[in-house]
Amino acid sequence: MMGALHLVARVGDRGLLFDAERVDSVVEVHSTVPAPGAAPAVVGLAAMRSRVATVIDVRELFGGVPMVRDGKGGRAIATLVDGHLYAIAVDALEDVATFTLAPAPIAQGTAGDWDFVTGVAEGDGETLMAVDIDRLVARASALG
Amino acid sequence: MDDLLQEFIAETRETLEAISGEIVGWEADPNDRSRLDAIFRFVHTIKGSCGFLDLPRLARLSHAAEDALAAVRAGERAPDQALVTVILAIIDRIGEIVEAIDAGEALSESGEAMLIAALDGAIAGDTAATPEPADTAAVAQAARVTPKRSVRLSVDLLDRMMSGVSDMVLARNQLARHLRMIDDPRLESMLERLSISVDELRDTVTRTRMQRVESLFSALPRLARDSAAALDKSVTLTIEGGDVELDREMIELLRDPLVHLVRNAVDHGIEDRAGRMRAGKPAAGQLRIVARQAGNLIIIEIADDGRGIDSERLLAKALRDHPERAAELAALDEDGRLKLIFEPGLSSRDEVTALSGRGVGMDVVKANVEQAGGRISVLSRPGQGLTIALEVPLTLAILNAVLVEAAGTRFAIPRQSVDEIVAVDGGAVRVDRVAAGAVVLLRGQRLPMVSLPTLLGRREATAVPGFLAIVSLREGRFALALDGVNDTQELVVKPAAPAVMCAGIYAGQMLPDDGAPILLLDCSAIAARAALAFERPDEAVAEAEAVEPVRALLFDDIDGVRRMIVSDAVDRIEGVAAGAVRALAGGLWLTIGDRSIPVWSGTGAVASEVRTVLRLQLDDQELAYPIADAIEIVPLPQDVAPAVDPHGVIAGLAVIDGEPIELVDPLALFADAPAAAERPVCLLHGAESGWMEAFLKPAIEQAGYRVVRRASPDMPVALALAMEDDADAPPVPALRLSRERGKPLYRFDRAALIAALKGYAA
Incomplete structure (x- = not known):
């Protein structure tokens, strides 16, 4: 099986793999405007050139503590889902490399909750999780 | 080759749309040489392209049609009903085949040979027959305009152009802010020039989204003609204002409603020929479609001179279908009764026709128009006709917005739903906290107040808000309390992500020139939310109150x-x-x-x-x-x-x-308290009760009574109202009205009537 190009990003203490094909760009979010009442994962809105991106925080999906919402920005992965531009906030971007994924060895009982994880790959002394961006965004939107 | 084919398909599609009006016009006036020529050119072009592109079926059809039309041009053949119908069928078939080619689907050839044979047969058999006048004609009288030169562009390209220009505007603004600090007059004048051309470019690009409403109307002559022919009616269609421009997305949204309305007018509105004669109207029904611009609204009117809507029948049908709504229905005024037509499953006609079925889709039409941000209104003149007016904003995308401040964040409110903005410390308004909510007293009018900061989840409710936006909705008016008001801007509205929309109070997002995104508030959702909170405070609030x-x-x-x-x-x-x-x-x-x-x-x-x-x-x-x-x-x-x-x-x-x-x-x-909030009942008795309801009901209600014309046996009636000369006695004590001025209770003396009613009650 051929490997595919992936972005290695750190979200909380997890190393995640994003399919490079689905990543629009890697951006530095300067500031966010809050969206009161929106799903808890929504950090706010940010302008990316002439478009508005919805900045989302997926840490909670991986069992982490949500980010501090101080209106300041940070690193994010911009991606289009259903015609909407999202910026998935990440703590750090580590690498772009080709990985060959192995199926995720997830226990049956938790499979439904982790359906956004499509596979795993071996990283630098840790297991990296490859995520399906569409499902990740849908899951984050439904958190509440 | 593929490019050529695509080009051919696109071109044919465009010409087909333009040609349908020509055909109907030609049918109405077979001697109109220029229309005949236009149709001939169309089939001729198709025939030529087909040979080149190797499309034998299209070639056969267009060739046959060309032959027949050539015979007409040469004067060998009169354009009668049969011929026109077959030509129309062939042109339809050409359209179907072109669509099938585009979709890469197979289309069965059945019937094509028959069409061609019908054409030939018509030529062979009917040459001697006298041409009969085309009587089911819908004539497009829209002034024919010479087409401007144009190129086809993909919508995607236009969108990219639009977003590129928006980027440019943002960059220009950043640059301008920066340059202002440097304070160099030469730089400033250069920036000014750049700025003006950027603005012009933005205007131009915005206009590329606009399309003449003509493209929406071009299919209607044919539609009216076919609908009328199917019902054996005569209709003359007049179209005005085809050069009004409208956002192309809006045009797509209006296409279906317009088709419904034209069909309904022909089917339900316009009577058959005999009926029209009896009513003293010309045999051919008039259907007028007019588009005009009023400010940033486009108004499209569909007016027929048919029978109008029978609101009594509509009401009766609504009553039959929904007996439980009797009280509500009885209270409707004429306008309210007419609006019943927009309720699902209601129609003033009982029979189902081949064309539009029963009350087809007026509820759907209304929903579509409202989805486009528009309004629909009905004006019925019973026996004389019906006018339906669609009012839609010029564009879906650009909105005049008031930018406001609440809970430390900027939000936008659609300008058209804000009546006015009032500063609370100006003394023009008073805010009274009552129970859990607040009311605003503005120029003697009391309005419910919704605090936007509180709604957005800020805990501490400030004693007095800074500003109030008086928001006017179809359901009523309310005051939206805000912390600040910035300015108004024309902004492009984009849909917001589902995760944001789930807040239930936003209508979309916008990006103003300063580059900080703004959420557009949905005022009716806010009103709905607030009303809900008044009636049923949610659990979180109830808990908080329990400790207070x-x-x-x-x-x-x-x-x-x-x-x-x-x-x-x-x-x-x-x-x-x-x-x-x-x-x-x-x-x-x-x-x-x-x-x-x-x-x-x-x-x-x-x-x-x-x-x-x-x-x-x-x-x-x-x-x-x-x-x-x-x-x-x-x-x-x-x-x-x-x-x-x-x-x-x-x-x-x-x-x-x-x-x-x-x-x-x-x-x-x-x-x-007196049993239930029920007012004493006043019965209108006798033959004049209809008149009383029309003239006296407001006065009687003002005196504190509820008015009925018929009392059920178990209804406690306090008082009856009858005419002096009514023969049969009312079942309860009655006030009697006189027909003569100067008598104690003259029927038009409102003050005396109210006094008498009140005196009776006391």
Whole structure:
């Protein structure tokens, strides 16, 4: 099986793999405007050139503590889902490399909750999780 | 080759649309040489392209049509009904085949040979027959305009152009801000030039989204003609204002509603020929479609001169389908009755026709128009015709927005839903906190207030908001409390992500020139949300209130005693106009709008002296408690000494500021109030009851009665109203009206009637 190009990003203490094909760009979010009442994962809105991106925080999906919402920005992965531009906030971007994924060895009982994880790959002394961006965004939107 | 084919498909599609009006026009006037030529050119072009592109089926069809038309051009053949119908069928078939080629689908060839044979047969068999005038004709009288030069562009490309220009505007603004700090006049004038051309470019690109409404109308002549032919009716269609421009997305949204409306007009509105003759109208029905621009609205009117809508029948049908709504339906005025046409499953016609079925889709039409941000209105002149007007904004995407500030964030409100903005410290408004909510008194009008900061989840409710936006919705007006107001801007609205929309109070997102995104508020959703919060505070709020002390409103009662009542029981404190409280049917009643609510009279209230009341509400029961003056809201002490009389309306005594104060029990008030909030019934009796309902109902209602024309046996009727000369006696005591001026109760003497009704009640 051929490997595919992936972005290695750190979200909380997890190393995640994003399919490079689905990543629009890697951006530095300067500031966010809050969206009161929106799903808890929504950090706010940010302008990316002439478009508005919805900045989302997926840490909670991986069992982490949500980010501090101080209106300041940070690193994010911009991606289009259903015609909407999202910026998935990440703590750090580590690498772009080709990985060959192995199926995720997830226990049956938790499979439904982790359906956004499509596979795993071996990283630098840790297991990296490859995520399906569409499902990740849908899951984050439904958190509440 | 593929490119050529695509080009051919696109071109044919475009010409097909343009040609359909020509064909109908030609049919109406077979001697119109220029239209015949246009149609001939169309089939000729198709034939030519088909040979080149190797499309034998299209070639066969277009060749046959060309031959027939050439014969007409040469004068060998008269363009009769049969010929026109076959030519139309062939052109339709060409359209279908082209679509099938584009979709890469197979289309069965059945019928094509028959079409060609019909054409040949017509030529062979009908040459001797005299041409009969085309009588089911829909004529497009739209002035034919010479087409401007144009190129085809993909919408995607246009969108990218639009977003590129937006980027440029943002960059320009950043640059301008930066340059202002440098303060170099030469740089500034250069920037000014750049700025002007950027703005012009933006305007131009915005206009690329616009399309002439003509493209929406071009299919209608054919549609009207076919619909009329199917029903054996005659219709003349007039189109005006095809050069009005409209956002292309809007045009797509209006296409289906317009088709529905034209079909409905031909099917339900316009009578058949015999019917029109009987009604003294010309045999051919007139259908007029007019588009015009009014400000940033486009108005499209579809007017026919048919039978109009029979609102009585509509009402009867609604009553038959929904007997449970009888009371509501009976209260409808003419306009309200007409609006029944927009309810699902209702039509003024009972029979189902081949064309549009029963009451086809007026509810769907309305939904579509509203989805486009528009409105629909109906004007019916029974027997003379029906006009339906669609009002839609010029563009879906650009909105004039008021930028406001709340909870430290900027938001936008659509300009058209804001009546005015009022600064609270200006003295023009008063904000009264009542129970859990607040009301605003603006120029004598009381409006419910919704605090945007609170709605957005800010905990501490500031005592007085900075600004109020008076928001006007179809359901009513309310005041939206804000922290600040910035300015108004024309902005492009984009849909927001589902995760943001789930807040339920946003309509979209915008990006102004300063580059900080703004959420557009959905005012009707906010109103709905707030109303819900008034009725059923959600659990989180209820919990918060449980730990707070219960509050009570301290007031001076009309008997001079200071009392208090739990403030949650008070809906609001309301000033009462002189004459609004009346003694009727043994109790006191307060008239508000067209309703009366009972007034508590246990403390010796006199109707004419009540100036202020506490409006109390319990489920759907209402009660007004007259007071002399409201003092303040105080925390209710934990210790309340129970009253001696367990059945009285005083629940007990509590000490406030060292003074014992009586606490009024709202539940006891309701228990003692006149049974239900029901007004005494006034029966309109006799042959003139219809006249009375039309003329006297408002006066009778103002006197505090409910008006009925027919009383069921178990309905308690307080009083009947009859004419002096009515023969049969009404079943209950009656006031009799005279037909002569100067008699004691002349039927047009409103003041005397109200006085008599009130006198009777007292």
